[in-house]
Amino acid sequence: MNRLDTEIVSLLIKNGRMSFAEIARRLGVTRAHVRDRVNALQEEGVIEQFAAVINPEKLGKTVSTFLDIKVAPQGIERVAQELADQPEIASLYIMSDMKSLHVHALTDTYERLHEFVREQVFSREDILSVESLTLLKRIKHRRGGLRL
Numbered sequence: 393m394n395r396l397d398t399e400i401v402s403l404l405i406k407n408g409r410m411s412f413a414e415i416a417r418r419l420g421v422t423r424a425h426v427r428d429r430v431n432a433l434q435e436e437g438v439i440e441q442f443a444a445v446i447n448p449e450k451l452g453k454t455v456s457t458f459l460d461i462k463v464a465p466q467g468i469e470r471v472a473q474e475l476a477d478q479p480e481i482a483s484l485y486i487m488s489d490m491k492s493l494h495v496h497a498l499t500d501t502y503e504r505l506h507e508f509v510r511e512q513v514f515s516r517e518d519i520l521s522v523e524s525l526t527l528l529k530r531i532k533h534r535r536g537g538l539r540l
Contacts, residue, residue, distance in 0.1 A: 453498040456527035467518030
């Protein structure tokens with residue numbers, strides 16, 4: 393990626409609906425050039441998708457919990473996929489020790505969180521331990537940007 397590509401991506405991270413014309417005006421290039429660069433960035437896989445960022449609290453998902461789950465290594469991939477398929481899971485990562493999952497769950501109530509953990513986490517034999525922290529206050533969060 394060159395400097396122009398980086399600037400285009402930065403603008404799209406802030407506003408994925410920004411028009412090619414607006415990006416071109418801000419960067420001092422033609423609309424056609426911006427369109428061509430965005431298309432190339434998509435083809436190269438730099439831009440994976442354009443998506444809406446939803447505020448979960450506006451949907452009633454006010455309990456934001458981070459679970460650090462230790463899993464028997466032979467079951468990590470299966471458990472990770474089965475949990476990722478649950479609607480309560482906002483994000484899920486397999487960590488470098490290959491036995492830990494870092495999971496972000498969103499629920500509408502603490503009761504629903506407890507039910508989810510009881511049914512989807514505690515019931516799995518490959519899960520060895522669970523640590524849980526519930527978000528108290530969000531200071532800064534990522535909107536768009538790198539998918540890590």
